[in-house]
Amino acid sequence: MIGPKEDLKPFSITLFILVTLEIIFVLFICPYLWYEVSYIIPMISLQLFIIAHFLMFLTMITDPGIIPRKEVFQAIGEIPDIFTSEGTDKKKFCKTCQIYRPARSNHCRKCDNCVEVFDHHCPFVNACIGKNNYKYFIGMVISLTLLGGMNIAGVILFIFYDGDTGRSSRSLVKNDTFLMAVAVVLALSITFLTALVFCLCIFHMKISMSGETTKEFRLNIKQNQSVAWFGEKSWFHPRLLIQSL
Ligand SMILES: [Zn+2]
Ligand SMILES: [Zn+2]
Incomplete structure (x- = not known):
């Protein structure tokens, strides 16, 4: 199921970046959010992180067809x-x-x-994406987009939310140049990566609703053909959904 050895490098780099950014978010941003803003953002972020990586794991180990x-x-x-x-x-x-x-x-x-139903070979998860694991792949892309959005919101709140300005923890954070620098770099990194994943998410939602695979989309672009949205081949067509379970 898992792809060639040469794709282990992009996969390892992807995993390293995702895990490192989440660790920095949890260590530097979450404590303040948890105690001073709301525990909801750290909780949802952690859950989305687990869901995204579980779906990544399922994408990798499932026979694509x-x-x-x-x-x-x-x-x-x-x-x-x-x-x-x-x-x-x-x-x-x-x-x-x-x-x-x-x-x-x-x-x-x-x-x-x-x-x-070959979609594409994804070096970032080191696996082929096809008939059986496309649903996990698109779920992973959606959950990574939501994770990015949640973490961006968390870092922005960390930097700008004043709340009870009289509290000592707020002024401690505001005056900690290192902590603020970490937050700004983290915000820029997550925003950049989330923008890329968001584009991927929109692309795959569009082609999955129109029933195309990435390969067919490329071919159709070449041949200037269009496929009807919600057509017979749609991934969201009930018959295909039942078959793919
Ligand atoms: Zn063959
Ligand atoms: Zn492949």
Whole structure:
């Protein structure tokens, strides 16, 4: 399920950045928010962090929809008809896997497997995104966007919220140059990363509602074709949702 070794580097860097930013947020920002503003922001931030990483883990360990190669089918005993001959379903022959792959599937060069309803290979989670793990992938992107938004709100409150200005903790924070510098750098870093993830989130919500995969979207852009929103192929179509459970 997990991608090639060379993708371990972008995945490790992504994980390191996410964990480091959350640790800085928890250590430097959360204590003040918890006692002086509201415990709700630190609580929600931590929950979103856990949810996002749980979904990242599910995205990585779930079979994206790998189609077994011919030799695997032969070892089992028989090759299902769907993978043996060219039908009316725009099947293409994969020279590597030696099978006719169904429409919308594609051979991932990095993982060296054919994947059903292939969306893209994501180096940041080191996995192919396809029929079975797309729902976890989009859930992860949405929860990371919400996490970023929550943490930005927390840091802004930390910097600007005055509340009871007479309290000693407020003036201690206000006069701590190091703490304020950490908060500003953190706010800028999280805002930059959240803007990127937000764009990714909007993109995937758009294509999932229109029923396209990232690969099909790129092809359609090339061929200047449009796919109807909420079409038969939509990820939100009840039949496909039931099938993907
Ligand atoms: Zn293949
Ligand atoms: Zn792949």
